[in-house]
């Protein structure tokens with residue numbers, strides 16, 4: 207991957223990196239499209255990063271389809287797929303970790319305490335391995351995007367981070383590799399999350415919207431909150447800054463997250 211990228215660079219071409227964990231859907235393909243629109247070459251990494259999953263989470267059952275992914279990426283016009291082994295990213299003796307604070311602490315950070323440490327560490331390594339001009343991430347994982355922007359700013363990494371709008375099904379459900387876990391009945395209820403977040407963005411009380419999710423059939427709401435769109439600090443209506451409504455809720459054993467801006 208490095209040799210290929212070095213050759214492109216030598217020819218004066220710009221490079222975009224799209225980091226993924228595979229199980230690709232139209233949301234990932236839109237990241238590749240956005241990469242092609244802003245750089246000469248698009249590299250896509252596929253790496254299911256074990257350090258961002260807690261021991262009780264879904265690492266073992268996380269969907270994997272490398273051959274299907276590669277076919278989709280070829281169709282989308284990506285120039286290179288990089289699918290490193292776990293031992294390449296975390297060789298024996300690996301002992302360094304990035305611990306993000308600030309935007310990483312609330313929301314997902316409260317429910318998945320080590321998650322963003324794993325994300326920041328692997329994204330830093332992917333960026334330093336590929337040395338792209340830009341890297342693209344979906345707004346679906348809005349807090350992840352904020353944490354990565356914060357890391358890149360704090361560590362002065364020489365890469366521009368592009369956020370790309372969430373791709374949704376016709377009924378509003380955000381595309382996610384984890385939608386594959388949903389039963390037919392769960393799939394029917396799932397779009398209520400986006401509906402509830404949109405209602406809060408239009409002024410509905412977040413607690414009322416969370417209760418409506420439980421009535422609709424969600425089994426648990428981890429959080430449904432209004433935050434500052436950039437810092438993810440609690441939203442201050444007097445500040446005149448953009449806001450973001452973020453939510454995480456469970457349908458049985460499947461946890462869905464989504465967010466809406468206003």
Ligand code: PAF
Nearest residue numbers: 225226227255325328347
């Ligand atoms: O969003 C994802 O798929 C992952 O969290 C990422 C950014 C590829 C890091 O493992």
